[in-house]
Amino acid sequence: MNWITQNLPYIFAGISVGGQYALIAIGYTMVYGILRLINFAHGDIFMVAGVIMVYASATMPMYVSIPLVILTTVVIGVMIEKVAYKPLRSAPRMSIMISAIGVSYLLQNLALYITGGLSQRYPTIPAISKTVTFLGTTTKVVTLVTPVLTILLVTMLVLLIKYTKIGIAMRAVSKDFETSQLMGIRINSVISMTFLIGSFLAAVGSFLYFTNYTGVTPTAGAMPGLKAFVAAVFGGIGSIPGAVVGAFIIGICENIIKGVGWTTFSDAFTFALLIIILVFKPTGLFGEKSTDKV
Amino acid sequence: MSNILEIKNLVVSYGGIEAVKGISIDVPEGEIVTLIGANGAGKSTTLKTIAGIVKPKTASIIYKGHEILGKSPDAIVSSGITLVPEGRRVFANLTVKENLRVGAYLRKDSLDKDFEFVFELFPRLKEREWQLAGTLSGGEQQMLAVGRALMSRPNLIMMDEPSLGLAPLVVKSIFDIIKTINSQGITVLLVEQNANMALQVANTAYVLETGTVSMTGIGRELLSDERIKEAYLGKTRK
Ligand SMILES: Nc1ncnc2c1ncn2[C@@H]1O[C@H](COP(=O)(O)OP(=O)(O)OP(=O)(O)O)[C@@H](O)[C@H]1O
Ligand SMILES: [Mg+2]
Numbered sequence: 001m002n003w004i005t006q007n008l009p010y011i012f013a014g015i016s017v018g019g020q021y022a023l024i025a026i027g028y029t030m031v032y033g034i035l036r037l038i039n040f041a042h043g044d045i046f047m048v049a050g051v052i053m054v055y056a057s058a059t060m061p062m063y064v065s066i067p068l069v070i071l072t073t074v075v076i077g078v079m080i081e082k083v084a085y086k087p088l089r090s091a092p093r094m095s096i097m098i099s100a101i102g103v104s105y106l107l108q109n110l111a112l113y114i115t116g117g118l119s120q121r122y123p124t125i126p127a128i129s130k131t132v133t134f135l136g137t138t139t140k141v142v143t144l145v146t147p148v149l150t151i152l153l154v155t156m157l158v159l160l161i162k163y164t165k166i167g168i169a170m171r172a173v174s175k176d177f178e179t180s181q182l183m184g185i186r187i188n189s190v191i192s193m194t195f196l197i198g199s200f201l202a203a204v205g206s207f208l209y210f211t212n213y214t215g216v217t218p219t220a221g222a223m224p225g226l227k228a229f230v231a232a233v234f235g236g237i238g239s240i241p242g243a244v245v246g247a248f249i250i251g252i253c254e255n256i257i258k259g260v261g262w263t264t265f266s267d268a269f270t271f272a273l274l275i276i277i278l279v280f281k282p283t284g285l286f287g288e289k290s291t292d293k294v
Numbered sequence: 295m296s297n298i299l300e301i302k303n304l305v306v307s308y309g310g311i312e313a314v315k316g317i318s319i320d321v322p323e324g325e326i327v328t329l330i331g332a333n334g335a336g337k338s339t340t341l342k343t344i345a346g347i348v349k350p351k352t353a354s355i356i357y358k359g360h361e362i363l364g365k366s367p368d369a370i371v372s373s374g375i376t377l378v379p380e381g382r383r384v385f386a387n388l389t390v391k392e393n394l395r396v397g398a399y400l401r402k403d404s405l406d407k408d409f410e411f412v413f414e415l416f417p418r419l420k421e422r423e424w425q426l427a428g429t430l431s432g433g434e435q436q437m438l439a440v441g442r443a444l445m446s447r448p449n450l451i452m453m454d455e456p457s458l459g460l461a462p463l464v465v466k467s468i469f470d471i472i473k474t475i476n477s478q479g480i481t482v483l484l485v486e487q488n489a490n491m492a493l494q495v496a497n498t499a500y501v502l503e504t505g506t507v508s509m510t511g512i513g514r515e516l517l518s519d520e521r522i523k524e525a526y527l528g529k530t531r532k
Contacts, residue, residue, distance in 0.1 A: 168388065182345055183399045
């Protein structure tokens with residue numbers, strides 16, 4: 001009990017970071033579920049959302065900047081699929097992966113060009129930046145908001161996929177492109193929808209994540225993107241609940257490791273975890289058996 | 295009687311190799327037309343081309359008096375053509391009910407009557423409404439594939455080897471269903487390896503051989519044709 005009380009700030013931080021990873025991880029897992037593609041550019045889309053926020057908030061009030069960031073991020077995410085992935089849909093899987101890596105570097109370089117390579121100060125979003133005391137621990141509002149918002153968005157997403165027409169179509173397309181077309185499903189719209197949802201959640205995640213940091217750099221998406229990717233693999237890539245559970249586990253473990261004083265090893269832990277899963281349970285916690293993984 | 299579908303000079307090639315070499319097929323409205331032929335004759339390719347998921351090199355495909363060549367698969371479905379694909383291809387990760395829903399994907403009106411119709415045709419599916427399609431037996435999956443196609447309220451239903459891999463008794467019930475569907479006024483274009491059964495139910499039959507139509511005639515007449523007997527009804531009969 002005493003240990004828990006002492007480590008409460010780390011546990012809170014872990015849950016919060018876990019929620020942020022979860023919002024990014026869903027984009028990886030959904031795109032993989034539909035296209036069997038690891039969208040290496042996804043972490044950079046997250047970074048781009050941060051950069052856009054820096055510039056938008058410099059000239060516009062928050063209530064304009066936030067929706068604008070979400071909108072532009074979604075447009076960029078959907079456009080990337082149309083320009084860089086769609087023309088390669090019937091090409092070997094490796095080509096589309098390479099295209100994804102190309103897009104990732106393109107976004108980083110664009111950000112480098114725009115920001116001049118300097119860390120850009122991330123604005124303070126008043127509503128989530130205030131400090132509060134919760135269970136005897138002082139923390140930012142964002143720490144408490146993140147898990148609640150994450151669970152809320154994930155629940156909505158799960159309901160959408162389970163009960164709506166577009167949700168059923170997404171599941172059908174993830175199983176069989178050709179037969180889905182025979183049913184009259186426009187697979188291009190379903191794929192765009194997947195990128196839309198992924199980018200939307202990444203944009204929401206970016207507000208929560210960058211609020212805890214002073215600035216955004218062109219490579220700021222790399223580490224959280226990689227962690228979220230590991231979370232998706234850990235949970236079983238293609239599975240939404242898997243990605244969320246994986247993200248929370250990684251977030252909490254990382255922070256507990258920091259709490260114990262091994263901060264240096266907290267990143268190493270995540271990647272060690274990746275290796276362990278790939279060796280012992282390649283399908284992850286919730287993954288289905290699949291023979292044609294990349 | 296007018297033709298609901300007229301295919302003229304259909305040529306399809308896959309990477310330079312012609313799979314269908316200029317076939318012409320007429321499907322009279324309200325009839326059962328069958329397309330029989332050996333493996334690789336180009337039967338599935340023909341149906342997929344009509345459904346819009348394979349692009350032909352040249353062709354004219356007139357459906358209800360309008361050219362549908364080059365239309366997208368969803369436009370073709372909403373115009374009233376549906377395909378029950380070879381190998382059933384039910385969505386294994388969806389329940390029986392969801393599979394049927396997907397079959398009605400483009401419809402915006404109420405589906406109650408259609409569920410009722412399909413469940414009346416296939417009471418087995420009614421019992422298994424909430425079961426994942428992947429766990430159905432082969433025969434049940436075929437029923438679901440047909441039911442799913444009917445959910446789009448087609449005028450023309452194309453079926454690609456619906457009897458493939460099914461026990462004789464199930465095959466018989468599938469053919470009974472085909473006749474029932476047809477008696478509802480739905481035109482049927484049936485591809486079959488089981489030439490014996492297909493020729494019995496079909497009004498018109500086309501025999502496809504390596505991408506060309508080698509013979510055409512009335513179903514029951516072809517049944518007693520010596521060449522057909524030798525090639526499709528003898529050893530190959532399953
Ligand atoms: N996607 C494809 N790419 C390349 N070749 C193909 C493709 N689909 C079919 N073919 C070729 O086209 C020819 C006709 O195939 P099709 O599937 O239409 O035959 P079928 O008459 O339906 O045969 P079966 O009775 O075995 O189903 C075959 O030689 C096949 O190998
Ligand atoms: Mg075939």
